[in-house]
Amino acid sequence: AQTVTQSQPEMSVQEAETVTLSCTYDTSESDYYLFWYKQPPSRQMILVIRQEAYKQQNATENRFSVNFQKAAKSFSLKISDSQLGDAAMYFCAYRLTGTASKLTFGTGTRLQVTL
């Protein structure tokens, strides 16, 4: 079974600084997707970024970028120029390709942003 591990329960970053959230996963498959979701205090799940495993290039969305290391099964999220609105729970997730596949979530990392 696939598992997703987030080893940092909490992280803190100063406004305008950069922070990296870690995620590792375990799978025997070669074709899959990886995601980072943000859950702010409103608890609405928001997709931050997605990475297709077959792509070597790391995904980037504005201030958010990932470091995808397929061989190491590592998928970290880098937030640049952190803003107060970035404070939230961040969940790493994995899903196989295909219509019947399900998301497997990590345990989450709570990010605090300080002034």
Next chain:
Amino acid sequence: GAVVSQHPSWVICKSGTSVKIECRSLDFQATTMFWYRQFPKQSLMLMATSNEGSKATYEQGVEKDKFLINHASLTLSTLTVTSAHPEDSSFYICSARDPGPYEQYFGPGTRLTVT
């Protein structure tokens, strides 16, 4: 982007009663919808996968007679918590899968409190 709504956003019910939560995809047709449960400060736990026109597939350990799921149309899935007890109090989140790129969009969640 695609929008998924949930209703109600918060419900309080008495122990022994049943409560229904609706999940709607507002601007796309979702052949597959998912129901999650989230305890405070924890990750999302998948309860079941519902496919339009067929029976839901429940995850191990989830009581299908207690958590009734119906996916009667391509835009509506419902979760009914039958004979609710205080331990059923939780945050319930639905998500719907876009049949095209298979993106998964999340509803805002429903907070259930059983007294």
